[in-house]
Structure formats: C-alpha cells, structure tokens
Amino acid sequence: MTEPTMTEPTADQPAPQQRAGLSRRRLLGAFGAGTAGVLAAGAAGGVIGRATADEAPSAGAAPTDAVPFHGEHQAGIVTPAQDRLHFVALDVTTDSREDLVQLLEDWTEAARRMTAGRDAGPVGAVDGERYAPPDDTGEAIGLPASGLTLTVGFGPTLFTAADGTDRFGLAARRPAPLVDLPAFPGDQIEPAISGGDLCIQACANDPQVAVHAIRNLVRIGAGVVSVRWSQLGFGRTSSTSTGQATPRNLFGFKDGTDNLKAENGSTLDRFVWVGDDDADWLRGGSYLVTRRIRMLIEPWDSSSLDEQQRTIGRAKGSGAPLGQQAEFDPVDFTKQVDGEFAVPETSHVFLAHPTNSGTAILRRGYSFVDGSDGLGRLDAGLFFIAFQRNPETGFVQVQRNLRLDAMNEYIRHTSSAVFACPPGVRDDGDWWGRALFG
Numbered sequence: 001m002t003e004p005t006m007t008e009p010t011a012d013q014p015a016p017q018q019r020a021g022l023s024r025r026r027l028l029g030a031f032g033a034g035t036a037g038v039l040a041a042g043a044a045g046g047v048i049g050r051a052t053a054d055e056a057p058s059a060g061a062a063p064t065d066a067v068p069f070h071g072e073h074q075a076g077i078v079t080p081a082q083d084r085l086h087f088v089a090l091d092v093t094t095d096s097r098e099d100l101v102q103l104l105e106d107w108t109e110a111a112r113r114m115t116a117g118r119d120a121g122p123v124g125a126v127d128g129e130r131y132a133p134p135d136d137t138g139e140a141i142g143l144p145a146s147g148l149t150l151t152v153g154f155g156p157t158l159f160t161a162a163d164g165t166d167r168f169g170l171a172a173r174r175p176a177p178l179v180d181l182p183a184f185p186g187d188q189i190e191p192a193i194s195g196g197d198l199c200i201q202a203c204a205n206d207p208q209v210a211v212h213a214i215r216n217l218v219r220i221g222a223g224v225v226s227v228r229w230s231q232l233g234f235g236r237t238s239s240t241s242t243g244q245a246t247p248r249n250l251f252g253f254k255d256g257t258d259n260l261k262a263e264n265g266s267t268l269d270r271f272v273w274v275g276d277d278d279a280d281w282l283r284g285g286s287y288l289v290t291r292r293i294r295m296l297i298e299p300w301d302s303s304s305l306d307e308q309q310r311t312i313g314r315a316k317g318s319g320a321p322l323g324q325q326a327e328f329d330p331v332d333f334t335k336q337v338d339g340e341f342a343v344p345e346t347s348h349v350f351l352a353h354p355t356n357s358g359t360a361i362l363r364r365g366y367s368f369v370d371g372s373d374g375l376g377r378l379d380a381g382l383f384f385i386a387f388q389r390n391p392e393t394g395f396v397q398v399q400r401n402l403r404l405d406a407m408n409e410y411i412r413h414t415s416s417a418v419f420a421c422p423p424g425v426r427d428d429g430d431w432w433g434r435a436l437f438g
Helices: 047-051 097-115 207-220 265-271 297-301 305-312 348-352 395-401 406-410
Strands: 084-092 149-154 198-204 225-236 286-295 366-372 378-388 411-421
Touching: 084 207, 084 378, 097 149, 097 207, 198 207, 198 286, 198 411, 207 225, 297 378, 297 406, 305 348, 305 406, 348 395, 378 411, 406 411
Parallel strands: none
Antiparallel strands: 084 198, 084 225, 149 198, 149 411, 225 366, 286 378, 286 411, 366 378
C-alpha cells in the first residue's frame, strides 16, 4: 500500500530523516520473537504502480472466460489476479533428462487444453476406453475456464542437487540470481514446506478449476515428479491491474494499494521481466519468491484500532495513509498530527515505501486458513507471492528494510522458496523450458 507520486523513486533517493524515540510495544509471550514481513503496505510495489501506467486500465476477462495461454510472458504473472490459488512445489524423482523434457512437453499440452476450458487430455474424463484410466480426472466437467492460468518455475535444485550432483546437465545454465533466499531475523522456516525442483502456480476464479489443473498435472507427472508441498489460497491480496479494486487481507486492511500493474509496461521491464543481463534462456521470464506468512490473528484482534493503524500506517476503513483522506493520496512522511508524525517510522507503510526500500516487486499473494495450530488458534495468514527481475534487488532488499517493522510482532514466516519462471510459450510448437533444455 504505497502511494503514487509524479516521479519514479530509485535506490539512491534519500529516505526521510529517521526519527528518534521508537516506542516499545507489548510482548506476545508464547508467540516468541517477531520476523520481518511483506504485507499490507504493498511491498514497495506502489509509488511506481500508478505513476507510470502506459495503457488504459483493464479489470481482465469475465470470471468465466479463458485467459490466452500463448504469449511473450507466462500468464499468471501480470494477468489480473484471480480469486483462488493452488500452488504446488515438486521434486523430480528421475535422473533421466529425456523423461523430464517429455514431462514438460506433456504438461504444456495439458495446460493449453485446461486453460481453454477443455479436459486435460484429448479423450477426456468419460469418453475413453472403459477399462483404461481416463486422461482427465473429471471434477471440472461442466465448468468453464474460469480465468485459469498456469505458471511454471524451476528451483535452484533442478540445476544442482543439494549434494552437488548435476543430474540433468543444467548446472552451467543456472542463472546467478537463482539461489536460496538468505535467512532473515525471526524466520521459522520449515524445510518440509520450502524449496522444490519445480513449481506450478494455478490461479482461477473457481477453486475446483484450480485444484483440477494441479491434480491433473501431478497425475501426468507420476514416476517423474512427486509433490513436495502445496498451498491453497483464497481472496487475492493484491491487484495486478489498475481496473481491479484493492482487496483486504486477514488483518482487515486494504492490501497492495499501489502494487505494480499490468499496464505499467516500462516499469515491469525495469523491475519484473528478466533482461539481457541474465541467462539468455530466461529473458522475458521472471523470478518468483514465495513465503508462507502466518498471521497471529488472535493477538492482532485484541489490539486497539489505533495500534493496528499505526502498525500499518493506514486508516483501516478508507485505506488512506495516516494524515491523509483517501486511499490513493500520497504518503507524506513529514506531516504531523497533534505534534507527532502521522506515519510512524516503524510502520509497514514507512519501511516498505519505495522511497525507503529503493526497489519494487510485483505482488500476487493470497490468504489462507489451514485449520488450527494445535493450541487453539487458527493457522491463518498470507501466502506471499512476488515476481521480480532479481530476488536480491527485489524481495531480499525489501525484506531487509523491514527488520524494524512493527508488524513483525504479528507475523511468522514458515515457508520459503525461489524459482526462475521461463518466458511464455509462443505457439503450439513451443513448450515450457524449451530454451533451457534446447
């Protein structure tokens, strides 16, 4: 939720003068130490978002329409964010390069079909041989395409395994920025739900359509890949088109007010799409960072409205930055109210603002509620997704800037992963990763 200005901030712009006298906040006892997070302030996507729109705004296709599969970039990155998510990370269980290539070709063909609203295979769920397994699982029979997009990424371990093995002859082609994220203060990362050789992001406006797509791609990959971990998400927590309204996250605040948008062509080239300075096979692609961020909603819900608003740096109702009137009013770090700065220097808005973080990322996260934590509290939060040209100068730079974020008392990062997403599939003869393996 950062604000529009008439100029584009850069890393060398000076941050507002730091203010002394940080207030000490109450401890949360059993929850332990805080950890840095990227939530309601828009993760430094904002100032640039609305100030550099190159085209007319678009809210995207109707909820039931199909999103084109072919294109310069993979769908599911700047595509207007859908309402539902099924994300899966996979381990490759074969050492055969040929089998892996065949899988990527088969996945691409199935994705073409499913994103168009058809069965995963040419025969379908019910029209095949009676005594043979169907080439589609059938739970999406009768459902429209529902805006389904499928986005594939390659993890660091696909290029070099944890033991240093180059299983597929790809080690020399690993892009330099494709490395595991560093540890951040307060991380509570669980290895079992982190990392992965491959990932698939399925977004749709119908949860059954998204789950159906992942289920069928996993089915097609039997014997070649296995599921490492997966995450369901609901309720997008950012807007990726200027035609979309700003959604709210589970803290009840508008989230991603000025995220980078699909209409910001020149800014996307600068901050999202991989250029000539990286691996040639990845040009036109992007780096994907995921973080499962548990939100400690019970302590949050017991906090006063004033504390919540000062933690975020925004008004809960309107979404306006503190000291302003409307959601898209620019942040004024110098404005004072009753003798105090309106936007606290420990607030999420202050620290995640591009003027202070010096960078921008395209956010595409979703809320989740995964039962309870076994201690009588909801296991709920944000499945954070961000695309950027380089993780080190994108997510990592923003996250380091959030080490003093007041929101750290209310969130815990439990999962972490990074993937290189190749460029889009150009035509019927192309397939995911062809330039990498060619």
